[in-house]
Amino acid sequence: MFRYAAFALLLAFGCVMHLSRGTEVTVKDKDDKLCLYANLLVNFTVSYVTSGNKSELAEFELPAEVVSNGSQCDAASSTLKLNFGAGHSWSMNFSVSGNTYQADSITFAYNLSDATVFPKSASTDTLSVTVRPHITDVGMDTCYSCKSKETIQSDSVNQTLWNVLIQAFVSNGTHSENLTTCAADLPATPTASPTTVAPVTNTTATTLSPTTSPTPALPTPATGKFSVKPDNNGTACLLANFALRLRVKQGEKYQEMNLDPNVTRASGSCGVNSSELVLASNDMTVVLTFTNDTKKFRLQSVNVTAKLSSGVIFSEANSSLSLWEAAVGSSYMCNKEQNYTITSRLNIFTFNLQVQPFAVKKGLFSTAEDCQAESESFLVPVAVGVALLVLILIVLLAYFIGRKRNMASGYESF
Ligand SMILES: *[C@@H]1O[C@H](CO)[C@@H](O)[C@H](O)[C@H]1NC(C)=O
Ligand SMILES: *[C@@H]1O[C@H](CO)[C@@H](O)[C@H](O)[C@H]1NC(C)=O
Ligand SMILES: *[C@@H]1O[C@H](CO)[C@@H](O)[C@H](O)[C@H]1NC(C)=O
Ligand SMILES: *[C@@H]1O[C@H](CO)[C@@H](O)[C@H](O)[C@H]1NC(C)=O
Ligand SMILES: *[C@@H]1O[C@H](CO)[C@@H](O)[C@H](O)[C@H]1NC(C)=O
Ligand SMILES: *[C@@H]1O[C@H](CO)[C@@H](O)[C@H](O)[C@H]1NC(C)=O
Ligand SMILES: *[C@@H]1O[C@H](CO)[C@@H](O)[C@H](O)[C@H]1NC(C)=O
Ligand SMILES: *[C@@H]1O[C@H](CO)[C@@H](O)[C@H](O)[C@H]1NC(C)=O
Ligand SMILES: *[C@@H]1O[C@H](CO)[C@@H](O)[C@H](O)[C@H]1NC(C)=O
Ligand SMILES: *[C@@H]1O[C@H](CO)[C@@H](O)[C@H](O)[C@H]1NC(C)=O
Ligand SMILES: *[C@@H]1O[C@H](CO)[C@@H](O)[C@H](O)[C@H]1NC(C)=O
Ligand SMILES: *[C@@H]1O[C@H](CO)[C@@H](O)[C@H](O)[C@H]1NC(C)=O
Numbered sequence: 001m002f003r004y005a006a007f008a009l010l011l012a013f014g015c016v017m018h019l020s021r022g023t024e025v026t027v028k029d030k031d032d033k034l035c036l037y038a039n040l041l042v043n044f045t046v047s048y049v050t051s052g053n054k055s056e057l058a059e060f061e062l063p064a065e066v067v068s069n070g071s072q073c074d075a076a077s078s079t080l081k082l083n084f085g086a087g088h089s090w091s092m093n094f095s096v097s098g099n100t101y102q103a104d105s106i107t108f109a110y111n112l113s114d115a116t117v118f119p120k121s122a123s124t125d126t127l128s129v130t131v132r133p134h135i136t137d138v139g140m141d142t143c144y145s146c147k148s149k150e151t152i153q154s155d156s157v158n159q160t161l162w163n164v165l166i167q168a169f170v171s172n173g174t175h176s177e178n179l180t181t182c183a184a185d186l187p188a189t190p191t192a193s194p195t196t197v198a199p200v201t202n203t204t205a206t207t208l209s210p211t212t213s214p215t216p217a218l219p220t221p222a223t224g225k226f227s228v229k230p231d232n233n234g235t236a237c238l239l240a241n242f243a244l245r246l247r248v249k250q251g252e253k254y255q256e257m258n259l260d261p262n263v264t265r266a267s268g269s270c271g272v273n274s275s276e277l278v279l280a281s282n283d284m285t286v287v288l289t290f291t292n293d294t295k296k297f298r299l300q301s302v303n304v305t306a307k308l309s310s311g312v313i314f315s316e317a318n319s320s321l322s323l324w325e326a327a328v329g330s331s332y333m334c335n336k337e338q339n340y341t342i343t344s345r346l347n348i349f350t351f352n353l354q355v356q357p358f359a360v361k362k363g364l365f366s367t368a369e370d371c372q373a374e375s376e377s378f379l380v381p382v383a384v385g386v387a388l389l390v391l392i393l394i395v396l397l398a399y400f401i402g403r404k405r406n407m408a409s410g411y412e413s414f
Contacts, residue, residue, distance in 0.1 A: 022163050023062050025082060027071040033173045035073035037143070038080055040164040042090065046110060047156045050120040058118050062090060078168050087111035087126060092133070094168035096140070097265060100282070101168055103135035105231075108157060129154045130231065132267060133161070136280045138180045143167040146182035183285070183305055186313050221245050223352045224261025227363070228268040228277060235363035237270035238290075239331070240277055243351040246284070246304060248314050249344070255308055257284060274300075275357040283307040289319065290357035292328050297358050299324040302342050316346040324355055326369040331356035334371035 027036035042062035050056050063084050070081035070091070081091040088111055093104045109128035112121040131152045138144040149162040164182075167175055221243040227236035244259040264281040272292065279286045289301035301319035308314050323340060326332040334353040341347050356365050 023064050023066055023082065025066065025068050025080065027068055027073060027080065029073045034170050036071065036078055036080055036168050037170060037175050038166045040166065041162050043160040045158045048112060048118055049122045051122045060117055085117065086114040096169060099140050100137045101140060102138060103133045106131050106133050108159060129157045136265065137282055140169065141171055141176045142178040142180045143176050145179045146185055148182060148184035183313060218245065218256050218258055220351060221258035222261050224259065224264060226266035226277065226279060228266060228270060230270060237360050238268060238275050238277055238357050239360055239365055240355040242353040245349040246306060247347040248306065248308065250308065257306060259284065259286065292358050295328060296325055297328050298322050302348065304346060316343045318342045329359045329366055331365045331368045333368035
């Protein structure tokens with residue numbers, strides 16, 4: 001009997017549910033109440049240079065024993081800081097946005113003087129890398145759970161996170177029963193369960209039923225103004241204004257969804273050769289990857305993950321696109337509605353589009369190359385041709401008039 005009670009208790013507390021051999025940390029606020037809970041596994045691979053000027057790889061794990069000094073909780077932001085070994089640390093920053101929270105960054109600092117981890121390192125500095133994890137839209141008062149591996153790469157450090165269970169902003173002193181499960185953990189089959197696994201209601205049964213009723217026409221999506229700022233700081237390095245609609249094919253049926261800019265969070269990164277815009281809301285994540293091939297940029301990849309009304313998680317991507325092309329240093333613009341076929345199951349529609357993924361100056365769009373101009377560009381040679389024809393006619397006319405006059409004057413002179 002007692003064992004069943006204990007089992008039920010374990011089930012009730014989502015955060016404690018799958019106890020793993022991970023690094024477990026609890027952080028308490030100034031009133032000594034639990035405010036942040038984490039249990040996770042992290043592997044690091046760090047490339048460093050030895051005194052023989054050779055590049056070496058150090059591979060190690062986040063130890064189970066860590067010190068959480070430097071961790072802190074506030075109402076709107078909190079930090080989990082794990083110190084370990086000889087001056088290494090791993091920290092994660094969280095912030096609240098509306099009724100969700102997210103991890104904004106991971107900073108990993110490593111002490112190259114530590115000869116047990118970095119033998120024969122040429123440098124003795126403590127270096128640090130900051131990366132952005134894909135931990136977004138975690139419901140307030142829920143635990144983020146992700147058993148799947150997520151590898152986050154940066155220049156000289158790769159970090160693999162798995163069996164992650166984190167609750168930031170614990171409100172009532174205990175972990176939440178409710179989980180927000182990462183997309184990677186959800187089965188991609190039509191039997192997928194909704195993300196928050198709390199109350200088992202029968203709503204899916206009712207939303208699945210309308211097989212014959214016509215889908216009501218969606219209003220035109222609202223135009224969002226999205227930007228990416230490096231390190232959440234300074235001026236934007238990527239700008240994108242547009243309204244977006246998805247059309248998703250499921251079996252024989254289609255579902256259309258509008259991106260609601262009011263509840264969408266933009267993030268991403270800017271690079272020399274490639275920039276990324278991530279738009280995430282509760283029910284969809286759209287990742288747009290732009291590439292710079294010296295003179296021109298283009299949209300190379302579109303990756304859409306969406307939760308359909310049936311509760312099914314839909315995910316489609318195409319990374320060999322060549323859309324929205326314009327010169328680096330300018331922006332691409334297209335006001336009228338555009339229909340792009342991304343895959344056989346996914347079309348996207350854009351309205352009022354203007355994007356600039358590279359070379360943004362002072363946070364403002366540079367001159368735009370309009371898609372209208374593209375389709376009208378064939379008019380330029382036509383116009384030049386017509387102008388030339390007119391010119392030739394004028395010259396010919398002038399010649400004949402001149403000849404006539406000459407001939408006339410010739411007759412007179414004789
Ligand atoms: C993490 O590192 C340990 C030891 O270095 C290794 O045994 C394990 O396979 C690694 N796990 C992953 C997921 O890379
Ligand atoms: C180390 O090797 C790199 C090329 O691998 C070379 O460019 C650099 O000059 C070398 N540095 C020293 C101090 O030997
Ligand atoms: C880095 O490691 C060295 C050697 O273990 C140690 O003496 C030093 O205090 C460490 N640095 C920091 C900032 O902890
Ligand atoms: C990180 O992972 C990528 C892809 O697997 C690999 O090419 C790169 O060498 C890795 N870097 C480090 C520092 O392990
Ligand atoms: C879990 O979610 C349900 C429904 O959203 C809510 O009623 C319940 O209070 C939540 N439990 C906790 C501990 O937050
Ligand atoms: C859910 O709906 C199905 C079919 O509509 C019904 O058979 C079942 O009893 C319902 N379950 C609950 C818990 O209401
Ligand atoms: C923000 O940018 C300023 C100047 O570019 C810099 O001094 C500051 O350290 C940055 N802050 C963060 C948190 O990156
Ligand atoms: C978005 O917010 C604005 C102002 O806050 C509001 O006027 C607009 O109706 C909202 N749009 C949607 C789609 O909720
Ligand atoms: C675009 O790529 C070229 C060549 O790789 C590079 O020289 C240029 O700086 C890049 N432009 C931007 C804005 O990053
Ligand atoms: C960008 O691409 C150019 C040419 O392909 C390459 O030489 C350069 O190293 C790349 N830069 C980065 C930062 O990847
Ligand atoms: C698309 O994004 C999802 C979620 O971030 C990821 O699991 C998937 O691998 C991506 N697909 C491609 C082809 O990159
Ligand atoms: C968008 O294009 C697809 C494929 O070309 C077509 O089947 C669909 O009807 C188009 N939708 C609209 C609204 O034009």
